[in-house]
Amino acid sequence: MTTALAMISGGLDSTLAAKLVKDQGIEVIGICFKSNFFGEKNALKMVKQIDIPLEVIDFSDAHFEMMKNPKHGYGKNMNPCIDCHAMMMRYCGELLEKFHADFIITGEVLNQRPMSQNRSSLDIVKNESGVGHKILRPLCAKNLNPTQMEIDGLIDREALMDIKGRNRKVQMELAKVWGILDYPSPAGGCKLTEPNYSMRLKDLLDHKENPTKIDLELLKIGRQFRLSKDSKIISTRTEKEGDLLEQCLTGEDLMFLAKDYNGSTVAIIGIATNEDIEFAARITGRYCKGRGEKVVSISYGKDDQSLDRSIDAMPATDEQINNYIIN
Template sequence: MFSLGFEGKGVYNHVMFIRPGSAIIHLDKSSPGFRMEGPGLKPKALVLLSGGLDSLLATKIILDQGLDAEAVHFITPFCKYNRNFIDRVSREFGIKVHAIFLGQEFLEVVTNPPHGYGSQMNPCIDCRILMLKKAKDLADKIGAEFLVTGEVLDERPFSQRLNAMQLIEREAGLEDKILRPLSAKLLPPTEAERNGWIDGERLFAIRGRSRKPQMELAAKYGIKDYPTPSGGCLLTDPAFARRIRDHLKHEGKLTLNDAILLTIGRHFRINKVKVIAGRNMDENNRLQEIAEQNQIPHLMVKEYKGPITLIIGEVNLDILEKAAAITVRYSDAPKNTPVKVLYKYEGKESEITATAISDDQLDHFRI
């Protein structure tokens, strides 16, 4: 539909966009996470670092048993990314952390997941399969013998049931290769346990959604200031899921550029046209940059602070008037007074007079 200029790499929400499969954090021999391989060392493990407490605990449990380990953190367009968290894990645990961006492959899973969705537009099973396949590739490259995750049996109803875990393992080609330290005593022994690479008696039998056992373990291991368990995936949010459904209904596909816009601003649908209004200065700056780079029609109130509003689709007078009214509604302009709104497109500028749209109309168009 249009390009945001992210061919190769760019910056979005402090995340460097890179080609899928590339590492954006790679520590060298001078880094605290560098470990030499050699005779006498236990097999290496690769830990999937989600960003929550469970994966931190899994990492600590493995390291406490003297295993050599590296970690991988996956980034998607719809999940929050905390570079400070990744740096802190590398520094405090002394391990190398790889961060892999999942782009179009991930969006194809979101669009058409073979195993369906969770409660909203979250394709948790297929997302997990994709991540594990990528982790398997990385494990092969770094010489890791098995994977470690912070998964807890029955913590998530869709992807962390026993049969779902086993399905995910099979389809990722990782049967017997995934150790889940927090629930290991409730699961069949893995290769790592049978071979004595790790002491199964020092693993745990946590099950269900209660966070008390994990919090007690965090206190035991001295892990403080850990992330809350509120989940960072936008696909589980009902309001954001509506945006995805609306987009797929009208566009039929989902590109990385589409995904970026879906995370910005307030979204409205007027017939077949999408209208996006910024919510703050940061979003306004990003929307204006996108509009100017891609020749997208956009609006702003002339004499008052307010949103940058993009119009994506074919513009006619009716669409323009409604988009202008939405722009006034979210500006500092008087709500019952006609004001001038600037309309910019292809380097040209014109004015239209508009009054703030009513709340009833606004709700009718809101996605």
């Protein structure tokens, strides 16, 4: 039986591509890649709707090293889409033997994304993956030259599609016909496509050569302010962010809470000077219910169980905040 590995991002296009191939009687195994910037949550939901198995491949370390200096550069933000796709293809190529699979399928659509899915970019991915002769793009196959799989009769080219461009009407209609009703918005799964996250990541890489996984996790939280090369302030927006921030704190970090008012959990990440502590207290005052007061009393310490120090601070002004805020 012919078998294909389907790269499942968790979006609609990759799911439709897998379903299109599956409906030709081909066994389809989903492959989802996990990194510091995207995961398997959406992919797990999508494969259930088309009834295929899913293998999750964690390539976080290799992906992060590539992301710091991608050969083909970044997209609009910090997203190295061309290099990322080529890396995924290489990994899939190594999995062909393991799963006794004949080829790889993706949900790419010609010209849907101007930088990463134009004809030149698709060819770059094909050539640099090392397994270009094994790659099939079912949704736009008729706009491309026939693959060896089509020539050899492993798959019927006439049953493939000729979608192109950014309009997603065809995909949405196809999803409705196939009963795929729960799917995320396009490009919603990768943090590197988000402007604010990308600004924070660039700031981190500018100040720390080898960030840890905790450093990367912290980028997702609250408002962030750069103090120095070795430290920054994070101010949470929600209780959930507060819980996550506490989980990420180390013995070097300091937590701040307003004594008499509900509000943001604030932390200095890294080594703090007395000046840093004063400013963190002012940030804490600014993002609590007492922001309108002249002075707010702030408790601080290593964690919420040892806030044994205090400082009175005037809530920070917008001008002061803007001098330090990362996004």
